[in-house]
Amino acid sequence: MPIQRHRTNYTKLTEEQLAPWQDIPPAIVSDMMNRTQVMDGRIKPVADGMRVCGQARTVTSMVGDNGASHMAIGLLEPGEILVIDAGGFLGTAVWGGIMTRAAMQRGVGGLVVDGAVRDVAEIREFGFNTFAAGIVPAGPHKGHGGIIDGIIACAGCPVKSGDIVIGDDDGVAVVPLERHEELLAKSLEKLAQEEATNANTAKGDLPGDRLGLGEAEWLD
Secondary structure, three states, rough: EEEEEOOOOOOOHHHHHHHHHOOHHHHHHHHHOOOOOOOOOOOOEEEOEEEEEEEEEEOOOOOOOHHHHHHHOOOOOOEEEEEEEEOOOOOOOOOOOHHHHHHHOOOOOOEEEEEEOOHHHHHHOOOOOOEEEEEEOOOOOOOOOOOOOEEEOOOOEEEOOOOOOEEEEEEEEEEEEHHHHHHHHHHHHHHHHHHHHHHHEEEEEEEEEEOOOOOOOOOO
16 A cells, blocks of 8 residues: 655744743643543653653554654654554554664654554663553564554544644643644643642642532541
8 A cells, every 4th residue: 555645734833932832741731621632541651751842743554564654754854743643553563763763863853653662772772752552572564555644543632743742751742733822821821820739738728628629428
């Protein structure tokens, strides 16, 4: 099957526009989207402290095939995040050390894949920000086709090229590009609210006391 590619015309954000998102956790921005737009908990960084923040470029791959992802690496611009829907299959890795080197050569900002990766010792050594559903030694096949820059569902979360991908030790959230200004303002406000809450907690004013839960009923 051939590899297919969608034409894209999304707005490319400047470094100045993306910079404020660097300090916003995915948990905060998800709260501002009614607890939505997050990938399933199986998507985790391959090393503690890894973080991604940048605009997505998407790939849909056939299970166990990484041909489309190889092609996509050559299309990405510096700082962009490659997001791959590999069907959540963990029996075959669709990413490894060779691809990591290629992505770093292109200045790719990181990887999120709903599938398995391998060569994680190399990935950790290089510090390439990688989020995956699992790790397995078995390698991929090529030639079964795939789609680049289409709308995907990565671990249950809709993603389109241009959306902002934010990941940390908690996992990954996706900010729809068309809402980035609105959600940035709301996220900054939420961070300020949580800082105030934590300050009150330090004084002994517990958050649970302000939730209006009432009194617990006694069970005799």
